Amino acid sequence: MSSERERSPEEILEDVAARVRVCTRCELHRSRTHAVPGEGNPRAEVMFIGEGPGWHEDRQGRPFVGPAGQFLNEMLDKIGLKREDVFITNVVKCRPPGNRDPLPDEIAACAPYLDEQIEAIQPRVIVTLGRHSMARWFPTEKISRIHGQPRRFGEYVVVPMYHPAAALHQPALKSIVEQDMAKLPAILEEARRSQHAPGAEEPKPEQMRLF
Ligand code: URA
Ligand code: SF4
Numbered sequence: 001m002s003s004e005r006e007r008s009p010e011e012i013l014e015d016v017a018a019r020v021r022v023c024t025r026c027e028l029h030r031s032r033t034h035a036v037p038g039e040g041n042p043r044a045e046v047m048f049i050g051e052g053p054g055w056h057e058d059r060q061g062r063p064f065v066g067p068a069g070q071f072l073n074e075m076l077d078k079i080g081l082k083r084e085d086v087f088i089t090n091v092v093k094c095r096p097p098g099n100r101d102p103l104p105d106e107i108a109a110c111a112p113y114l115d116e117q118i119e120a121i122q123p124r125v126i127v128t129l130g131r132h133s134m135a136r137w138f139p140t141e142k143i144s145r146i147h148g149q150p151r152r153f154g155e156y157v158v159v160p161m162y163h164p165a166a167a168l169h170q171p172a173l174k175s176i177v178e179q180d181m182a183k184l185p186a187i188l189e190e191a192r193r194s195q196h197a198p199g200a201e202e203p204k205p206e207q208m209r210l211f
Contacts, residue, residue: 009042012120016113020093021061026109028052028094028102034061038089038117045188046081047123048072049114049133050090051163052102058095063088068165072129075164075181087121089114091133102132111136123156124191127184130163148180150187157191159184 007015017037023029036053039062048064056066064072073083092102092110102110114136118126128134131143137158138146150159161180167173 009120009122013037013042013117016116016120020113023093023113026092026094026106028092028096028106031097032094033058035093036061036063036090036095037093037113038063038087040083040087041085042087042121044085044087044121045124045192046086046127046184047118047121047125048086048088048127048129049136050088050129051132052090052092053095054099054165055095063090064164067168068163071164071168075178078178079181079185081184087117087123089117091136107132118156124195125150125184125188126156126158128158128160130166134160147176148183150191152191152194155195157187157194159187 020035020037023035029035032053036057040047050064050068053063054066054068056069057063063069072088076083076086091114092106093113094110096102096106126137128137134141134143134146137151137153138160141160143160143162147160147162150157152158159180162173162177164177167177
């Protein structure tokens, strides 16, 4: 019998956020105004993972609240998802100065927080926005080749997509991102189905009933 009560996703995420806000594990803590742990439904079926906070996010301590966030909100609206339904976070929780790319050691230092968030939320679908979050699951792939294509990793499905900010700067990418996002409801439906399909998950020995 365990003496410690299991923590809820809400409690775990609040605890992660509290540690992120005071974190000094990498150099990015020096230049931040606010760390941006992420926000949304602790029991979301869909999780979005961006790159890192930009200027607006650093000011407000919230993810995707600038122009890229506005575009993301519009796309979510079109597929009937609200921000409150999903969970939105980034690979690094503090803004890289001048919006430079996060460095490998910064991504590595911050990864345990993302691990904990994924573990707590247990999403059915993870949408990676941009190269840096994609690289966690597809380290050698090119986004131009695999965007919009879901792949199952154990309990969840990962769909790489272009970053909404890239789409705002390169008009050719805008309709590609919109088309990939439009596929999300069907991808979620398929993820729900395949998660429960016979053989999709082998029962662990301790879950097997001997009667
Ligand atoms: N771009 C990101 O990758 N993340 C944010 O939170 C905002 C912009
Ligand atoms: Fe800590 Fe992540 Fe911020 Fe670096 S980016 S200081 S690891 S929370």
